Amino acid sequence: MSDLSIELTAPNGRKYTQPTGLFINNEWVKSSNGQKLTSINPTDESEIASVYAATAEDVDTAVAAARKAFNDPSWRDISPTDRGNMMIRLSDLVAKHAETLATIETWDNGKVYADSLGGDVAEVQGVLKYYGGYADKIHGQTIDVGPSKFAYTIKEPVGVCGQIIPWNYPLGMAAWKLGPALACGNTIVMKAAEQTPLSILYLANLIKEAGFPPGVVNILNGHGREAGAAIATHLGIDKVAFTGSTGTGKEIMKMAAVNMKNITLETGGKSPLLIFDDADMKQAVKWAHIGIMSNQGQICTATSRILVQESVLESFIEAFKKQVQEMSVVGDPFAETSFQGPQVTKAQYERVLGYIKTGKEEGATLISGGEAHTKATPSSKGFFVMPTVFAGVKPSMKIYREEVFGPFVVIASFKTEAEALEMANDTTYGLGSAVFTKDITRAHRIAKRIEAGMVWINSSNDSDYRIPFGGVKQSGIGRELGEAGLAGYSQIKAVHVNMTGE
Ligand code: NAI
Numbered sequence: 001m002s003d004l005s006i007e008l009t010a011p012n013g014r015k016y017t018q019p020t021g022l023f024i025n026n027e028w029v030k031s032s033n034g035q036k037l038t039s040i041n042p043t044d045e046s047e048i049a050s051v052y053a054a055t056a057e058d059v060d061t062a063v064a065a066a067r068k069a070f071n072d073p074s075w076r077d078i079s080p081t082d083r084g085n086m087m088i089r090l091s092d093l094v095a096k097h098a099e100t101l102a103t104i105e106t107w108d109n110g111k112v113y114a115d116s117l118g119g120d121v122a123e124v125q126g127v128l129k130y131y132g133g134y135a136d137k138i139h140g141q142t143i144d145v146g147p148s149k150f151a152y153t154i155k156e157p158v159g160v161c162g163q164i165i166p167w168n169y170p171l172g173m174a175a176w177k178l179g180p181a182l183a184c185g186n187t188i189v190m191k192a193a194e195q196t197p198l199s200i201l202y203l204a205n206l207i208k209e210a211g212f213p214p215g216v217v218n219i220l221n222g223h224g225r226e227a228g229a230a231i232a233t234h235l236g237i238d239k240v241a242f243t244g245s246t247g248t249g250k251e252i253m254k255m256a257a258v259n260m261k262n263i264t265l266e267t268g269g270k271s272p273l274l275i276f277d278d279a280d281m282k283q284a285v286k287w288a289h290i291g292i293m294s295n296q297g298q299i300c301t302a303t304s305r306i307l308v309q310e311s312v313l314e315s316f317i318e319a320f321k322k323q324v325q326e327m328s329v330v331g332d333p334f335a336e337t338s339f340q341g342p343q344v345t346k347a348q349y350e351r352v353l354g355y356i357k358t359g360k361e362e363g364a365t366l367i368s369g370g371e372a373h374t375k376a377t378p379s380s381k382g383f384f385v386m387p388t389v390f391a392g393v394k395p396s397m398k399i400y401r402e403e404v405f406g407p408f409v410v411i412a413s414f415k416t417e418a419e420a421l422e423m424a425n426d427t428t429y430g431l432g433s434a435v436f437t438k439d440i441t442r443a444h445r446i447a448k449r450i451e452a453g454m455v456w457i458n459s460s461n462d463s464d465y466r467i468p469f470g471g472v473k474q475s476g477i478g479r480e481l482g483e484a485g486l487a488g489y490s491q492i493k494a495v496h497v498n499m500t501g502e
């Protein structure tokens with residue numbers, strides 16, 4: 001087995017065994033043609049490890065395993081309570097291995113270790129337990145239509161689910177998709193993002209240890225256009241769930257049409273954060289910073305457009321600039337002092353720098369940052385960007401309209417509530433939104449009128465796995481998390497019983 005795992009020592013000194021294979025049928029295998037992909041440490045640009053990358057043939061093998069598991073009595077006929085207990089056991093194993101999982105996540109993705117441990121891994125543990133608790137509380141209905149007919153519904157799993165996840169929260173996004181899918185009794189072929197292939201493989205071993213039968217969860221690494229497309233087009237897959245860019249989401253939608261797959265998509269955003277002149281300015285500044293600068297700005301719901309009422313614009317910009325410069329300490333993600341690590345890849349780093357250049361060319365006013373951060377670590381390597389703030393931004397500018405996905409925020413102003421709403425909704429996206437005001441009737445009025453899947457009143461991005469998450473417009477289809485997350489992974493079967501004997 002030695003060529004299907006390697007012993008690694010992470011930058012924080014933690015030693016662990018890193019699986020490198022494809023996880024199919026609870027076993028580790030190589031890719032059919034031996035191809036691999038290499039994972040890079042974004043902090044110093046060194047290679048961490050190479051792992052096997054699935055071909056379309058490997059996807060086929062994984063789908064066959066998932067189909068067999070779906071129809072196997074060990075999974076199909078298990079009591080929902082036992083199924084839920086298995087998930088809770090997995091949650092406990094995640095807690096037991098939390099430090100190792102968090103270490104891998106920080107090493108491969110570049111996110112700050114305290115966030116990996118207290119945010120991402122804690123979230124995985126919570127989500128799996130939450131949905132484990134739901135497994136035996138998923139019921140149909142009886143419907144009274146009079147004495148001649150007895151009618152009832154059954155909630156059934158959708159079948160074999162393809163799940164394609166991104167790199168910004170590798171373990172977190174895996175858990176958001178595994179939780180409801182397993183609670184409802186589906187089987188899974190999951191593909192991680194090629195930029196962050198490592199932590200998911202460590203999680204796979206815990207899935208086996210928790211007692212899931214072979215084939216219930218299959219985990220593959222692989223390239224989007226190869227393994228991802230093979231999942232989206234596979235005739236043996238009943239549903240595809242995806243988190244990532246809007247462009248790829250549209251492609252997946254088209255591919256999924258081949259056998260009319262059930263789809264859940266969670267895509268991009270350019271979420272507005274509105275600040276009215278009666279807001280608690282200290283809170284607005286604090287949350288506006290958290291809402292865009294956390295996780296290196298690599299958050300689909302990041303509130304990346306700050307809209308401020310004209311009368312408080314200057315004072316907000318001044319206070320926000322101070323907050324960014326004091327709080328956003330850029331450095332080694334394993335260092336306790338760091339708030340911001342490197343961007344996940346060279347491509348993302350260059351993308352953010354590209355938008356910085358565009359912002360300057362478009363004539364926006366640079367308030368803070370505006371360049372690469374070359375002194376974040378002693379090596380001067382790594383994909384570090386200075387947290388960047390542009391003000392004087394016009395709705396016609398590219399930096400106002402397009403998702404940057406980095407520590408990059410634009411500030412524009414409005415005069416009236418009507419104008420604020422108009423500006424907030426002037427986007428093809430509709431994921432998150434935030435509003436700061438002390439006027440409670442205005443807060444709820446805006447919450448109702450804003451075109452977004454989520455509204456934060458007097459906060460930003462304080463998501464919670466018990467509350468539905470998802471977007472409208474081109475930010476996605478369907479909801480993850482909360483009770484609503486179950487809807488994407490179950491179908492309703494209606495049963496009509498003729499009680500008349502005629
Ligand atoms: P992407 O959307 O291309 O990749 C996300 C996932 O989809 C990965 O697992 C990838 O392998 C897979 N994929 C890519 N092409 C595919 C295809 N043709 N068929 C099936 N699967 C495919 O995103 P990428 O290129 O990593 O990042 C580009 C931009 O996307 C970012 O700058 C950001 O704006 C956005 N993004 C948004 C995320 C979110 O949380 N909503 C997460 C990641 C990226």
Ligand code: MG
Pocket residue numbers: 039040041042107108109195196344
């Ligand atoms: Mg990496």
